Amino acid sequence: MFSSIDALQNAFAEQRYIAERSLSTIIYLAQKMHKPLFLEGEAGVGKTEIAKTLATLMNAPLIRLQCYEGLDINTALYEWNYAAQLLHLRLLEASGASRETMQSSLFTRNFLHSRPLLQAVEQSAQGMPTVLLVDEIDRADEEFEAFLLELLSDFQVTIPELGTIKTDHPPIVVITSNRTREIHDALKRRCIYHWIDYPSFEKELAIVRARAPHVPDSLARQVTAFIGELRRMELFKAPGVAETIDWVTALIALDQTALSTDVIRDTAGVILKYQDDIEAVIAHDLLSAMLDRATAIADSV
Amino acid sequence: MSAEIDIAIESRGKLIENLLLFGRLCKLLGMHVTPTSMIEVAQALDHISLGHKADFYFTLRALMVHHKRDLPLFDKAFKVFWKTPGEKRPILNPPPPKEWNSKRKLQFLPPLDALPEQQLDPESEAKFIAIVPTHSTLEVLRHKNFSDMSPEELMAAKRLVSELSWSLGQRTTRRFTAGKGRTLDMRRAFRQNMRFAGEMLYRPTRTQKIKPRPFVILCDISGSMERYTRLLLHFMHTLASSIYQVESFVFSTQLMHITRQLRRTSIDAALREIGSTVNIWGSGTRTDAALHTFNYRWARRLLGRGAVVLLITDGWDRGNSDHLRQEMARLQRSCYRLIWLNPLLGDTNYAPLTQGAKAMLPYVDDFLPVHNLASLDMLARELTRVDWRRSQKNYSLSKTLS
Numbered sequence: 282m283f284s285s286i287d288a289l290q291n292a293f294a295e296q297r298y299i300a301e302r303s304l305s306t307i308i309y310l311a312q313k314m315h316k317p318l319f320l321e322g323e324a325g326v327g328k329t330e331i332a333k334t335l336a337t338l339m340n341a342p343l344i345r346l347q348c349y350e351g352l353d354i355n356t357a358l359y360e361w362n363y364a365a366q367l368l369h370l371r372l373l374e375a376s377g378a379s380r381e382t383m384q385s386s387l388f389t390r391n392f393l394h395s396r397p398l399l400q401a402v403e404q405s406a407q408g409m410p411t412v413l414l415v416d417e418i419d420r421a422d423e424e425f426e427a428f429l430l431e432l433l434s435d436f437q438v439t440i441p442e443l444g445t446i447k448t449d450h451p452p453i454v455v456i457t458s459n460r461t462r463e464i465h466d467a468l469k470r471r472c473i474y475h476w477i478d479y480p481s482f483e484k485e486l487a488i489v490r491a492r493a494p495h496v497p498d499s500l501a502r503q504v505t506a507f508i509g510e511l512r513r514m515e516l517f518k519a520p521g522v523a524e525t526i527d528w529v530t531a532l533i534a535l536d537q538t539a540l541s542t543d544v545i546r547d548t549a550g551v552i553l554k555y556q557d558d559i560e561a562v563i564a565h566d567l568l569s570a571m572l573d574r575a576t577a578i579a580d581s582v
Numbered sequence: 583m584s585a586e587i588d589i590a591i592e593s594r595g596k597l598i599e600n601l602l603l604f605g606r607l608c609k610l611l612g613m614h615v616t617p618t619s620m621i622e623v624a625q626a627l628d629h630i631s632l633g634h635k636a637d638f639y640f641t642l643r644a645l646m647v648h649h650k651r652d653l654p655l656f657d658k659a660f661k662v663f664w665k666t667p668g669e670k671r672p673i674l675n676p677p678p679p680k681e682w683n684s685k686r687k688l689q690f691l692p693p694l695d696a697l698p699e700q701q702l703d704p705e706s707e708a709k710f711i712a713i714v715p716t717h718s719t720l721e722v723l724r725h726k727n728f729s730d731m732s733p734e735e736l737m738a739a740k741r742l743v744s745e746l747s748w749s750l751g752q753r754t755t756r757r758f759t760a761g762k763g764r765t766l767d768m769r770r771a772f773r774q775n776m777r778f779a780g781e782m783l784y785r786p787t788r789t790q791k792i793k794p795r796p797f798v799i800l801c802d803i804s805g806s807m808e809r810y811t812r813l814l815l816h817f818m819h820t821l822a823s824s825i826y827q828v829e830s831f832v833f834s835t836q837l838m839h840i841t842r843q844l845r846r847t848s849i850d851a852a853l854r855e856i857g858s859t860v861n862i863w864g865s866g867t868r869t870d871a872a873l874h875t876f877n878y879r880w881a882r883r884l885l886g887r888g889a890v891v892l893l894i895t896d897g898w899d900r901g902n903s904d905h906l907r908q909e910m911a912r913l914q915r916s917c918y919r920l921i922w923l924n925p926l927l928g929d930t931n932y933a934p935l936t937q938g939a940k941a942m943l944p945y946v947d948d949f950l951p952v953h954n955l956a957s958l959d960m961l962a963r964e965l966t967r968v969d970w971r972r973s974q975k976n977y978s979l980s981k982t983l984s
Contacts, residue, residue, distance in 0.1 A: 350887075351756030351791075355769065363768045370780040383779075422757055461886050517878060517912075557912070 282312055282339060282410075297491040298327070298334040299484055307475045308335070317433055317454035319469055322477035324459050325521020327488075332414035332455040339453070341410035346397040348421035357425070358432075359440060360394045388442035401452045402438050411452035419458040423465065430468050480522060482509050482578065488522055489529055496529045502579035503540050504529050508552065509578070510571045516561065520552040528552050540576075542569050597632075598624060604663050605646070611659055613652045619645055638664075654745050724955040727928055729809035740816045742955055744849065751965055753888040753918075754790045763789030795888050795918065796827040800876065802895035803860070804834035804867040810925045810952075811863075814894055815856065817958065819849045829884050833872035834862045839880075869938055870901035873909035881916050888918040890965070894952060896926050899938025906938060910945035922946040923961065928953030 283289040290305040300308070308331065311318040320328040336343035346357060366387055373383050395403060401413040415429065432438070433454065437447040456472060458464055480488065482505060489501045505525060512519045520528075531551045537544050546563050553559045562568065602620060609615040623645045630637045639660060647656045723731075723738060731739060760767060770786040799818055803811050815832075822828045822844040829841050838860050846852040857863075885891070891913065899906060914920045922942065926932045928951040934943050943949065950964060951957040 349756070351758065353757065361769070361772065363772050366772065367780055374779065387776075422755065424757060461882055463883065515878065557908070 283309060285309075292338050293334055294491075296334045296337055298330060299480075299487045299491060300331075301480075301484060304331075304475060304477065307473055311473050312453055314473070315451050317456055317472040319456045319458070319464075319472035319474045320477055321458045321460050321464075321474070323479070323519070323521055325523035326477045326479060327522055328455075328457040328477055329414065329416055332412055332457075335453060335455065336412040339410045339412065341412050341453075342404070343412050343414060344397045344401045344404070344452075345414045345416060347416050348418050348425065350420060350422050352421050352425045354428070356396055357398050357428070358396050358438060359399045360396065361388070362392045362394055366392050390443070393440070393443070398432060399438055399446070401454075402432075402436055402446055402448050405436070405450050405452040406446060406448040408450065413452045413454045415454065415456045417459055418456050418464060418468075419461045426465055426468050430471065433468075433471055479512055479519070482506060485509070485522060485525060489525060492526045493529050493533075496533055497538060499579070500532060500538055500540075501529055503576055504532065506575035506578040507540060507545075507572060510575050511552070511562065514562070516553070516558045517555045518553070518558060524552045540572060542572060545572070597627075600663075601627075604642075604659070607663060608646060608656060608659055611655050613646065613655060614648055615646055635664075657745075724959070726955075727953045728813050728925065729953070736813065739955060740813060743813065743816050743958065744820045751795045751890055751919075752792045753795050755793050757791040758788040759791045760786065761789035763787045794826045795890050796884065796886075797821070797825055797829070797890050797892070798884050798917070799828065799830045799892045800837075800872070800894065801830070801832050802834065802867060802869070803832045803863055804865055804898070806867065806896055806898045807894075807925070812853075814952070815853060816849060819844050819852055823847070829880075831876065831880075832856075832860060832862070833867075833869070834865045835868045835871065836862055837872040837875040838862065866900045867895070867898055867938070868901040869895060869899045869942070870903075870905040870909050873913055874905070877909055877912050877916070881913070885916045890919045890921065891917045892921050892923060893942075893946070894923045894925075895938075896924055897934055897936050897939030897942060899936070899941075901938070903937045903941040906941040907945070910942050914945045914947070919947045920945065921948040921950060921961075921964070923950050923952035925951070925953045927951035928957060 283292065286302070286305050286309045289309050290300055290302070293300045293305065293308075308318065310316070318331075320331060322328055332345075333343055335341075346352075369392070370383065370387060373386065378386075397413070401411050404411040418426070418429075435447075436451040437445055439445045454472075456468075479485075485508070486501060486505045489496065489505055490498070493501070508520055508525045508528070528548065528551045531548055532540075532544070535544075535548070545568065549559045549563060553562060601623060605615050605620045605623070623642060626641050626645060627638075630641050632638060642660065643653075643656055647653055723735060723742070726735065728736070728739065758765065758767075760770065765788045767786045767788040771782065771784065772780075774784045774786060775782055799821065801811075801814055801818060807814075818830050818840075822830055822841070828844075829839070830844050832838050832840055840856050840860065843855040843859065844852050846855065893913075910920075924932075924934070924939075927934075927949065934940060934949075948964060950961055952961065
């Protein structure tokens with residue numbers, strides 16, 4: 282797949298994902314060692330995007346499981362199509378089928394809905410490259426965590442009526458967490474763990490250039506530097522990279538070519554999502570000073 | 583087997599009846615009591631002298647308690663149920679509300695003629711009492727302010743604190759399990775009805791699973807709280823070891839996370855470790871700064887899933903009260919219930935008039951004293967009531983004050 286870490290880093294860059302060395306190493310190791318990748322970090326730093334990029338690069342379908350509290354086997358693994366089974370049963374009855382036919386034809390693959398986890402196992406069992414994204418696992422409960430643990434250890438699914446589906450080439454698994462609660466060590470231990478931090482100015486600028494190529498360079502620099510300044514302030518929720526990209530796009534839509542205190546006040550809702558934070562930034566006596574500092578950084582680099 | 587029980591019932595009159603009632607009480611309290619264990623108890627009573635209350639107690643305990651954590655619960659239930667008539671009846675922590683409705687409550691009140699008096703000979707009773715503190719000394723200790731206690735009394739109080747049993751508020755999760763409910767469990771329904779050729783005769787249902795709420799304790803250890811600190815740390819240790827998910831913090835001018843230290847099984851080891859790592863003992867209080875740190879660093883990680891926050895402080899605060907107001911408001915918004923425990927509230931003349939107290943009061947859901955053992959009991963009861971719906975915001979006291 283990827284012959285070296287450099288190759289992986291370049292391939293990601295071609296897909297407009299700027300991955301630093303540490304992250305590239307981790308991804309490389311995950312696919313070499315067939316271990317799941319556990320990515321933790323603040324919202325909007327590009328965790329989910331890694332899985333998407335990986336899928337594109339490997340030309341594999343991305344199978345995504347969005348987690349929530351109470352996620353169970355029926356929605357994560359498989360579910361029988363009961364309505365269809367009942368109808369089928371009625372038809373068999375009407376046609377006077379024997380008991381054996383009834384039993385053997387009711388629980389077949391036709392009546393099985395594969396949910397994301399089973400899909401991933403089935404696809405990789407057929408030898409197809411697969412990327413499985415288990416998104417925001419912190420939203421799920423401990424019961425699901427325990428279940429996932431079992432699946433990740435041997436990638437086999439047993440359906441009592443059909444038998445065991447097993448794969449020798451486990452899919453690439455990416456698990457993300459926003460850390461709204463701590464995930465149990467047992468799960469983390471089976472994965473390669475990586476904390477994604479907010480990027481440096483240079484890296485973020487590269488990301489903005491890659492993701493919003495139509496934005497004038499001076500604006501991109503200024504916006505990136507200003508976001509960096511915001512993250513230094515103590516905010517309840519600092520803006521992520523996704524917000525930076527949104528913001529430059531928004532500014533372009535408003536035909537702005539440079540930041541000013543008025544523009545910041547008008548568009549604060551794009552980058553800050555808590556009223557307290559917006560008030561703190563807008564009412565900040567030093568807003569213009571912050572902007573000056575950001576402009577200076579943008580010009581100097 | 584049933585013949586044996588019949589004989590037992592005949593020969594003992596009300597004892598077996600009461601025994602079964604006691605078994606059901608224990609079961610209601612959440613202990614794992616099965617009919618088998620009750621049959622065993624009935625059989626075992628043949629082998630001991632019923633006049634000896636201590637023997638009776640140990641027999642019941644040996645056969646009905648299967649887990650260390652149930653011991654205090656059993657003791658409490660035993661004390662209430664098998665008491666001599668006329669004794670003042672202490673109040674038990676009510677069990678989780680789901681199982682406890684008003685009808686059952688009446689049914690399971692301890693019967694007044696619980697134990698035939700003549701079966702207890704006075705000597706053995708005296709022996710039994712000598713083991714535990716007598717009721718009257720206990721009662722005095724229960725109502726004595728922590729700050730007025732002598733070192734010996736404090737020791738006794740600490741022991742009692744560690745014996746308190748806590749059953750916390752619970753919440754309905756979004757996870758479904760098999761049980762009585764409104765949604766049809768298709769998976770089970772289909773399987774079970776296969777033998778009737780798909781005719782839907784059985785309708786198994788699913789019900790929402792119930793889990794204990796996560797719990798966060800923020801305890802003030804500044805100079806003004808000094809007299810209470812040690813005992814409160816004991817209290818926090820008990821909570822940390824008996825409740826499913828507790829995160830503990832102490833604060834004065836800064837906030838410190840002490841969950842890991844409190845996980846030590848031995849309270850002394852835990853206190854030693856806290857003593858050596860926490861360097862903010864007895865300084866002034868900056869509640870606003872401490873809450874700010876909590877809100878910004880920890881709240882998002884700890885206050886999901888309907889968490890209950892216990893804030894233990896006397897409300898003496900040197901910080902900025904506007905900031906304090908903001909931080910309290912944010913804290914209340916992000917948790918399920920914010921309970922303020924104030925040791926000064928035990929004093930009948932106390933009114934929350936300090937700057938800090940005035941700023942905090944409008945944002946707490948409950949305002950409770952924490953100055954003696956009786957108030958801890960009250961807290962235990964309050965915590966089990968936390969369930970199901972959020973208390974009305976803005977504690978009524980704040981309304982009367984303003």
